Amino acid sequence: MLSVSISVWAVCVWRWRAEDVLAQTFPLVQDAIARSGIQREAIVGVGVGASGLVDLERGINLLAPNLGWREVPLRDWVAQALDLPVCVDNNVRAMALAESMFGKRDKKANALAFVYARIGVGAGFVVNGQLYHGSVAGAGEIGHTTLMANGGEPCRCGNVGCLETLISEPVIVRQAQALAEQHPEGLLATTLREGEGALIDRVFSAAQQGDTATRIMLEERAHYMGIALANLVNVLNPDLIVLGGLFVQGKRWLVPTAEGTMRTRAFGGLGERVQLEITQFGHEVGVIGAASLALNTFFYQKA
Template sequence: MPSDRYTGLAAVLGAIRSSSDITQPMLVEQVGLGRSVVAQRVAELEAAGLVVSDGFGPSTGGRAPRRLRLNSGAGYVLGADIATNELVVGVADLSGALLDTRHREIDVVDGPDVVVALVEQLAGELVDGVGAGRSLWSFGVGMPGPVAYDDGGPAALPTMPEWTRHPTRRRLTDRFGVPVWMDNRTNLSALGERRVNPLAARSRHMVYLGGGYGIGAAVVVDGRIHRGAHGLAGAIDHLPVPGAADVACRCGRTGCLEAVAGGGALVRDGRLLAETGQSPALARVLERTGRIRPSDVTGAAGSGDAAARALLHRAATLLGRSLATLVTVFDPDLVVVGGGIARARAHVLAAIREEIYRSALPAATRDLRIEPSAFDQEIAGITGAVEFALGELFSPENLPTVLDARDRSGTVATLEEGLPA
């Protein structure tokens, strides 16, 4: 259990991190601590090099108060967003601002040895590129499935058996010498949404629809990600869909939501529409490129192709129905539609809203807002992975080790010795 001192330090640092224009009197109001306590905590953070002065705020009659800001240049963090079919790795400063990213197409079924080796390669290039060296502080990783958060490994799922047994966290810790934290990439996208979207940041209870070829949802309860006992909270991808019992899913069962409404389903059904001539637009894409991607279905719908529009509408209806279950159970004030489906928002958002309002309890939808993500979806996951790395690093539980490492060496080169591996 963190002491009151470190709880206060984390609260002060968190308030400074989340504001671009904050003074010490404003901190007193925000964190609910006395003026002398706040002054002590600010002094400690300044001594550790985490907080610096940034000019003066307006005077209210006496001496003008100092503005405070995070010393974003004191170090760097890495993030990796591992999706089913793509990988994004990024490096950021301590404010969470992305400095550079690398993107590669992958196939997660190639296994963890192949994918993690690519993560190591790209992350190493980024560290060298920005000159992070011994100024690297932590690494946040988004996984393409549920993660058992307490022990940091992927949950046991039939779709990722090799990943369940792979020491991904230990391997990356050994390679980069910093603490590594892992979570479901949909949870991290929700964290990223709360960082950049003021509406999501104000929400205390939120459901975030994410994922790419797969489908996932993140649940925010009282301002915090709700993971459940085994990291499976929000895992709607393998909920059964009535009437779809003949559709095989990659998990080995049939009739799962992902199998009928995920990105892979759009590829499968879109290709069928192209091959049978029901979608002239997709037939032209298939003839030209030899494949159909989810973005091709969206493009065809945008060009007025009736079959592509109907396909997206059906997927949106099924997604809305499953989200309605989460709305009824968790009673959020906001639903954010992100992930790959957000790129087709013009064709799916209305149908998702309609199905949620139709299927969820009326009391749960009385003042519910259902909005598209504010993100460029290509960086949603990596932004969340970086925010996750920083949030864990500066938590009351881990901040003592961070400050101790700074006291001992002026760097965080020995940080991993005291943090969970």
């Protein structure tokens, strides 16, 4: 038994056409299948974790603002190219499923929320062992909840003042660049200019090296996340919230403030009782999530 997983990541494909992204993906998937040495007949199916809104029935990625994609028939295209059964769901929902199915914990959570922040912010919910989709599979779009009551920055979704405009990778990098301009010879500016890795890694590195302004900026961003988490706690009352994406690499600089705000701002002590963790799957949670989708759809629920 094997499932194949594809997770569409905004970070590497921004502004690429869906056709071009998939054309580059298919040979890689075929190659991975060939190298696995497993017979094709043993593959139960392919899971695709897609950014944004998904029409589950038709397997269409309806809207992915962070990729600039609309109405992409992912299921049909992937099924045609790989000649295997394909299921498509939202990528963060798939991550929630991965934590629910394969996360190692003493006690199973009745209500699990997975929150992922990178280019955008999204959430996925597993309630009583089942993915929660909402009416038209729109549950979990917390990145587009309005946090600024009066105005705020424009969001790619067309609204203004969304959570994503306050905490996400591009926002943190922009804030850091603005800070660096104020002190061009400072630690942050030097690290952004001469450091290694992606810009976001350099921002965390400056915090690690003791840059106070960077640490304060990250705490401010994390505070907004904490407010969103408190709102989520009030709506869903989860036993467990699992954080992924930026929170994996920026754990030390983002999580304490986000957690503190969540615990104090949630209603009636609900925030005190929720368990908060970082994903056990690190940066692979997306592909493990997509594989979980395929297993859940074509194997476990088939019986």
